[in-house]
Amino acid sequence: MSATELPDRTPEWWIYRGTGDPLHDMHLADRLPPPPPWRDFRRDGEPLAVDVPQDEAETGRRLGSERRYGSVRPNRAEVDMVNAALYLRRPLLVTGKPGSGKSSLAYRISRELRLGRVLRWSITSQTTLRSGLYDYDAIGRVQASAARHAGPGGTGAEEPPIGDFVRLRELGTAFLPRHLPRVLLVDELDKAESDLPHDLLSIFEDGEFLIPELARDARRSPVAEVFTADPGYTAQIENGVVRCSAFPIVVITSNGERDFPPAFLRRCLRLEMKDPDPAQLAAIVAAHALDPDHRAVLIEDFVARRAALGGLPADKLLDAIFLATSGAYEPDDPGWPGLVDALWQQLNQQGN
Structure with a gap:
C-alpha cells in the first residue's frame, strides 16, 4: 500500500477519517x-x-x-x-x-x-x-460618552459598558x-x-x-x-x-x-494537497447533486486541460457541468467547446 492510499481497516488512533460525513457514532x-x-x-x-x-x-x-x-x-x-x-x-x-x-x-x-x-x-x-x-470602536465610545453628557441634566444617562x-x-x-x-x-x-x-x-x-x-x-x-x-x-x-x-x-x-x-x-x-484525481472529481460532482449526463466526458476533458495548464481549480469543472446540465450543452453545438475553453482558460490568463 502506498503512502497515499487509505488502509482497508481504519487505524484505531484515527479520530478524523476524511469522509466529510458527520460521525454520529462518536463524540x-x-x-x-x-x-x-x-x-x-x-x-x-x-x-x-x-x-x-x-x-x-x-x-x-x-x-x-x-x-x-x-x-x-x-x-x-x-x-x-x-x-x-x-x-x-x-x-x-x-x-x-x-x-x-x-x-x-x-x-x-x-x-x-x-x-x-x-x-x-x-x-x-x-x-x-x-x-x-x-476590533475596538474608540470613536463610537467617545460619541456615546458625549451623547450621555449632552442630554438634560448632563450625566443622567448611564454610560454604556466598554464591552x-x-x-x-x-x-x-x-x-x-x-x-x-x-x-x-x-x-x-x-x-x-x-x-x-x-x-x-x-x-x-x-x-x-x-x-x-x-x-x-x-x-x-x-x-x-x-x-x-x-x-x-x-x-x-x-x-x-x-x-x-x-x-x-x-x-x-x-x-x-x-x-x-x-x-x-x-x-x-x-x-x-494534490489535485483531485478523476475518481475524486466525480465524487465531488456527485456531492453537489449535478446531473450525471456528460459528467465523464467533461471530467476527462478537465483533467487533460488541467495537465496542459499546470493546474485548474475543481470549481471550474463544477461550473462547466452545471452549464451542461442547465441546457447549455448540445452534442453538435459548435459554440460549446469555445464556451468551455473560455471557462477553463480565464483563471490561467489572469495568473491566479
Whole structure:
C-alpha cells in the first residue's frame, strides 16, 4: 500500500477519517486524548462555553450534500496529518495549487467532527495580528460618552459598558475557552506582509492574548461582555485576557508562493494537497447533486486541460457541468467547446 492510499481497516488512533460525513457514532470529547504537557492550555475551574453556532448553508456550498459527500475518498497523508494535528494541538499548514481543496479541508473537519461553524479569517496584504484578534470602536465610545453628557441634566444617562465597543474577530473568537476546539481557517497566508507569520507565533505558543482596552478598565469592570465573530453571539472576558482551553483546529492555507520563517514552520504540521484525481472529481460532482449526463466526458476533458495548464481549480469543472446540465450543452453545438475553453482558460490568463 502506498503512502497515499487509505488502509482497508481504519487505524484505531484515527479520530478524523476524511469522509466529510458527520460521525454520529462518536463524540470528539470521548475520543480526543489529553494534549501533550507542553500544549496543555486547560485550567481548573475555568468556565467553558459549549454553545457553538452551526452554518450548514456555508458547509453545503463548500462540500455539497452531506448525504453524498461520503463517496469522496481522501488520501492517507491527509487523514494522518489532520489526526496528528488533533493529537498534538498544532496548526496545520496546507499547501497546494489553487482549487486543490485546501480551504475545503477545514469545512470537512468541522462537519465530520461536528464542531459547528468554521471561523474563516481571510488574509490580505493589509492584515495584521490585531485585525484578526479584535476590533475596538474608540470613536463610537467617545460619541456615546458625549451623547450621555449632552442630554438634560448632563450625566443622567448611564454610560454604556466598554464591552459594547469591542468585537472579537475570527482569530480571537477561536481562542475563547471552550470544552471542544473551534475550527479556524486562516485562508491564503501568502498574501500577508512578512511580519504576520512571526506575530502569530505568540498566540499559537501561549494560547492567549490581551485586550489592553479591557485590561485598563478591569478595575472598574473586571468582566466585560463583548461581541464575537459569530453573528448574534457574545462572550465574557475577565481582566481583558482571552485564554483558550481547547487549542483550536487551525488550518492555514498557502499556494506556495512564498517562504515562511523557519520558526513558524517548526510550529506547524505540513500537508501538501494534490489535485483531485478523476475518481475524486466525480465524487465531488456527485456531492453537489449535478446531473450525471456528460459528467465523464467533461471530467476527462478537465483533467487533460488541467495537465496542459499546470493546474485548474475543481470549481471550474463544477461550473462547466452545471452549464451542461442547465441546457447549455448540445452534442453538435459548435459554440460549446469555445464556451468551455473560455471557462477553463480565464483563471490561467489572469495568473491566479
